[in-house]
Amino acid sequence: MMDRPLVLVGMMGSGKSHVGKILAQHLGLPLYDSDAMIEQDEGKSVARIFTEDGEAKFRELERHKIQELLALGTSVISVGGGAITTPEVLREIKSRAVSVWLDCNIDVLFKRTGRNKGRPLLDCDDPKGRLENLLEKRRHLYAQADITADSSGEDVEEVVRNVQKALYAYYDIA
Numbered sequence: 325m326m327d328r329p330l331v332l333v334g335m336m337g338s339g340k341s342h343v344g345k346i347l348a349q350h351l352g353l354p355l356y357d358s359d360a361m362i363e364q365d366e367g368k369s370v371a372r373i374f375t376e377d378g379e380a381k382f383r384e385l386e387r388h389k390i391q392e393l394l395a396l397g398t399s400v401i402s403v404g405g406g407a408i409t410t411p412e413v414l415r416e417i418k419s420r421a422v423s424v425w426l427d428c429n430i431d432v433l434f435k436r437t438g439r440n441k442g443r444p445l446l447d448c449d450d451p452k453g454r455l456e457n458l459l460e461k462r463r464h465l466y467a468q469a470d471i472t473a474d475s476s477g478e479d480v481e482e483v484v485r486n487v488q489k490a491l492y493a494y495y496d497i498a
């Protein structure tokens with residue numbers, strides 16, 4: 325059915341990695357996680373890349389990695405929450421992939437991101453305010469995705485089902 329990579333976009337804590345893993349299994353496609361691959365290539369965590377090399381350097385690594393992944397053919401790709409803030413990345417995702425925005429409410433994002441550390445942009449006095457602010461700035465970019473699926477619910481299988489349904493409709497074989 326699919327003729328292009330499927331790219332999951334959305335805020336930190338929206339469930340991209342978890343949903344991506346299950347979705348890739350259901351669809352029988354390889355799964356790529358751009359942050360995990362950058363960490364592997366660089367031999368250090370995203371948090372360390374931010375502190376030692378700066379966010380601009382991270383965005384450059386991210387842009388290269390996503391371009392590389394988009395060229396690998398049909399797959400499920402989960403990208404970091406800020407990837408679409410790089411105009412070239414958003415353009416490439418729009419032209420070479422089917423994109424899915426995992427839209428999720430702030431309270432859930434806050435709860436989920438509180439569970440695991442290692443997100444440099446939330447390492448501040450008011451992480452919830454920071455999340456709100458980032459979402460405010462990015463919403464119009466996420467909204468350019470081909471498909472929007474709510475991922476606020478606890479049941480990840482249901483989120484995956486909703487994404488698949490929307491995907492079938494997108495390819496018009498529902």
Ligand code: S3P
Binds near residue numbers: 340370407445
């Ligand atoms: C970021 C999100 C993170 C990671 C980096 C920056 C962002 O990925 O790429 O910390 O700008 O929203 P997740 O969305 O997977 O947490």
